Amino acid sequence: xxxxxxxxxxxxxxxxxxxxxxxxxxxxxxxxxxxxxxxxxxxxxxxxxxxxxxxxxxxxxxxxxxxxxxxxxxxxxxxxxxxxxxxxxxxxxxxxxxxxxxxxxxxxxxxxxxxxxxxxxxxxxxxxxxxxxxxxxxxxxxxxxxxxxxxxxxxxxxxxxxxxxxxxxxxxxxxxxxxxxxxxxxxxxxxxxxxxxxxxxxxxxxxxxxxxxxxxxxxxxxxxxxxxxxxxxxxxxxxxxxxxxxxxxxxxxxxxxxxxxxxxxxxxxxxxxxxxxxxxxxxxxxxxxxxxxxxxxxxxxxxxxxxxxxxxxxxxxxxxxxxxxxxxxxxxxxxxxxxx
Numbered sequence: 001x002x003x004x005x006x007x008x009x010x011x012x013x014x015x016x017x018x019x020x021x022x023x024x025x026x027x028x029x030x031x032x033x034x035x036x037x038x039x040x041x042x043x044x045x046x047x048x049x050x051x052x053x054x055x056x057x058x059x060x061x062x063x064x065x066x067x068x069x070x071x072x073x074x075x076x077x078x079x080x081x082x083x084x085x086x087x088x089x090x091x092x093x094x095x096x097x098x099x100x101x102x103x104x105x106x107x108x109x110x111x112x113x114x115x116x117x118x119x120x121x122x123x124x125x126x127x128x129x130x131x132x133x134x135x136x137x138x139x140x141x142x143x144x145x146x147x148x149x150x151x152x153x154x155x156x157x158x159x160x161x162x163x164x165x166x167x168x169x170x171x172x173x174x175x176x177x178x179x180x181x182x183x184x185x186x187x188x189x190x191x192x193x194x195x196x197x198x199x200x201x202x203x204x205x206x207x208x209x210x211x212x213x214x215x216x217x218x219x220x221x222x223x224x225x226x227x228x229x230x231x232x233x234x235x236x237x238x239x240x241x242x243x244x245x246x247x248x249x250x251x252x253x254x255x256x257x258x259x260x261x262x263x264x265x266x267x268x269x270x271x272x273x274x275x276x277x278x279x280x281x282x283x284x285x286x287x288x289x290x291x292x293x294x295x296x297x298x299x300x301x302x303x304x305x306x307x308x309x310x311x312x313x314x315x316x317x318x319x320x321x322x323x324x325x326x327x328x329x330x331x332x333x334x335x336x337x338x339x340x
Contacts, residue, residue: 017041027098035176035239043230066260070110071310083314086110092319105324107277108307117263120212120245125196127242134290144286146179152237152283159272160229164247168227172240192219
């Protein structure tokens with residue numbers, strides 16, 4: 001029962017240093033068919049080293065040990081440097097060309113995540129999740145998720161190779177299409193994830209044996225993304241994914257913090273990821289119907305607005321891919337949700 005819609009070899013890599021003439025068509029086809037594409041050729045090894053050093057400085061500031069919003073960075077020079085990475089002109093040019101609709105733009109949160117590493121046994125379903133998971137239980141959102149016009153996803157810049165210590169992401173290609181393919185791919189990935197969940201809860205000894213094996217990945221149609229330091233994945237919020245775990249023998253020697261899904265990694269293996277989001281009005285609306293329905297989350301719209309304004313102030317030239325969403329700047333963004 002392998003996920004027949006997955007293709008580990010056909011997810012498109014957009015090499016910014018050697019663009020194909022039809023890169024836009026190939027990237028959007030990959031995004032629609034597999035839920036992802038890659039961007040390479042942006043950062044040199046030395047640039048990655050400098051960026052990692054800057055983020056080392058960030059985590060010396062007071063704050064969360066896991067997630068840091070760039071708008072909260074205290075040092076103005078450091079904030080400008082990290083904002084420039086989010087607003088990398090080459091990446092923004094590519095995103096603007098590939099998602100050419102005037103309604104698709106760069107979105108918050110703009111954040112750095114440190115040492116996120118699901119445990120292959122103790123993390124629920126080994127960490128498999130969808131970023132739109134909260135929307136699935138809301139009737140109004142379901143119709144949006146199954147709309148082929150829906151666009152909402154993440155830009156993930158990984159600052160280390162995906163290695164035996166983890167470092168990047170595993171995905172189930174094609175699982176973004178589950179919402180509008182009646183009883184096709186849904187039966188494969190989600191079925192086996194439910195089986196994993198049941199084994200973990202009720203037959204844990206079996207779960208410990210089979211979890212995170214090649215057999216399970218085969219049944220799921222999953223693949224480990226072989227990103228190198230400084231490479232980027234663009235992925236649909238509807239795709240099943242998880243952080244790549246450390247190899248089991250290495251994992252056994254790591255100290256885990258299961259409440260934050262972090263591990264204490266060796267200094268030279270510290271995992272850093274920079275994330276931002278992108279989407280259109282339909283995707284944004286579905287996102288906030290869910291988020292505003294969560295207890296204690298009423299400030300997220302204001303946080304988005306603050307983050308966008310902070311980013312715009314921190315960079316010399318705000319790219320059009322950000323400015324395509326003027327409502328985030330002119331005070332009308334809340335009107336999308338009947339809020340004033």
